[in-house]
Amino acid sequence: MAKGVRDTVLIEGLAVDAVIGVYDWEREVTQQLVVDLELAWDNSVPGASDDVADALDYAEVSAKVSECLQSLQPSLLEKAAEDVAALLQSEFGVRWLRLTLSKPGAVPAARSVGVRIERGDRK
Numbered sequence: 001m002a003k004g005v006r007d008t009v010l011i012e013g014l015a016v017d018a019v020i021g022v023y024d025w026e027r028e029v030t031q032q033l034v035v036d037l038e039l040a041w042d043n044s045v046p047g048a049s050d051d052v053a054d055a056l057d058y059a060e061v062s063a064k065v066s067e068c069l070q071s072l073q074p075s076l077l078e079k080a081a082e083d084v085a086a087l088l089q090s091e092f093g094v095r096w097l098r099l100t101l102s103k104p105g106a107v108p109a110a111r112s113v114g115v116r117i118e119r120g121d122r123k
């Protein structure tokens with residue numbers, strides 16, 4: 001990726017049913033997680049070539065993120081977020097990312113709760 005790229009690929013509202021939670025009852029059910037991602041990528045290359053091979057394929061990324069969350073079965077959202085971030089950096093070569101992981105059903109009085117992390121460097 002070129003230095004200082006400010007472009008991103010977006011994935012918003014990716015819903016994944018997964019086992020997650022710290023309480024005993026949560027180990028027996030799946031709950032909905034919602035993933036929002038901003039992924040640094042130089043979109044000028046696929047913008048010129050019109051070739052998906054040059055793009056960060058959001059369909060492929062979405063499938064891998066879902067698979068990761070479903071196999072992990074963590075207690076905390078924080079652990080899930082760290083593992084997804086590491087996957088995106090190691091498998092897709094994403095240099096910088098902002099990941100929001102929400103658990104909409106967790107606190108009935110709140111529309112949603114979650115964590116947001118940024119990893120890597122845009123330079």
Ligand SMILES: Nc1nc2c(c(=O)[nH]1)N=C([C@H](O)[C@@H](O)CO)CN2
Nearest residue numbers: 020021022023075076077078106107
């Ligand atoms: N910061 C966090 N706080 C809490 C988490 C979490 O993953 N990160 N999880 C829980 C429970 O699993 C909760 O979602 C059950 O409603 C509590 N606090």
